[in-house]
Amino acid sequence: MNIRTNYIINNRTIALVSHYEMANEYTRVIHESESFIVRQPPDEIVRASFIHFGCPLEEAVDLARKILKKPDSIPIALCAKRNLILTRCKVPNQDGIVWLILSHINEIQRYRINKTTVFLTNGQSFYVDIKVNDLKNQRNLAACLCESLVNQSTEQKTKYYLYDHKKEIALALENGKLEYIVKRNKEDDEDLDLDIVLK
Known part of the structure; x- marks a missing residue:
């Protein structure tokens, strides 16, 4: 053996x-x-x-x-x-x-x-x-x-793919589902500044 x-x-x-x-x-x-x-x-x-x-x-x-x-x-x-x-x-x-x-x-x-x-x-x-x-x-x-x-x-595990630092808008994969998380602190007419975040 x-x-x-x-x-x-x-x-x-x-x-x-x-x-x-x-x-x-x-x-x-x-x-x-x-x-x-x-x-x-x-x-x-x-x-x-x-x-x-x-x-x-x-x-x-x-x-x-x-x-x-x-x-x-x-x-x-x-x-x-x-x-x-x-x-x-x-x-x-x-x-x-x-x-x-x-x-x-x-x-x-x-x-x-x-x-x-x-x-x-x-x-x-x-x-x-x-x-x-x-x-x-x-x-x-x-x-x-x-x-x-x-x-x-x-x-x-929440994975963020796009995040706007100014308006706090995120596109995230959370609990196995693709979701938008939105929390706006600025005026709506401002341009979105989206960064790619890899985690």
Whole structure:
């Protein structure tokens, strides 16, 4: 099996699973149709990925708690625009953990009382130590978290294309729509002085 020294989660990442060699915890990365070993524990890969995307893991957890209004057992958004929402589960009957990218789950089924079978988008499946209803709830929360973060991002971005400094007339792309924003302080018969503003 291919071995790497480090890894950053991306759109093709499906899951990170603990893998032990000589008492060292590494990660088996399920990456589309292939798997490989990374010589980092899953939690370390997740932390490095959040830093790579510009938000430390702790800040992402706090933001998810604030949006979802839940203290724990919540999904965490690595990148909402790419639908990279993660949740952490235990591996049944052994040490180790699994980080699932929730958008790569096709189906979940009850396996035993506290265990669930996860069917992935690449056709693979495995067991996780979580109740099926709890994992279903994680998927629902992930959808809410993703939608909320994408909406917040859209609302915060107003792009101005034309702006008249004298009459305060702007042509802007706001909330995905082309809109005129008009606030006149000068007389209407003054000539418009329009500047192109790139943002």
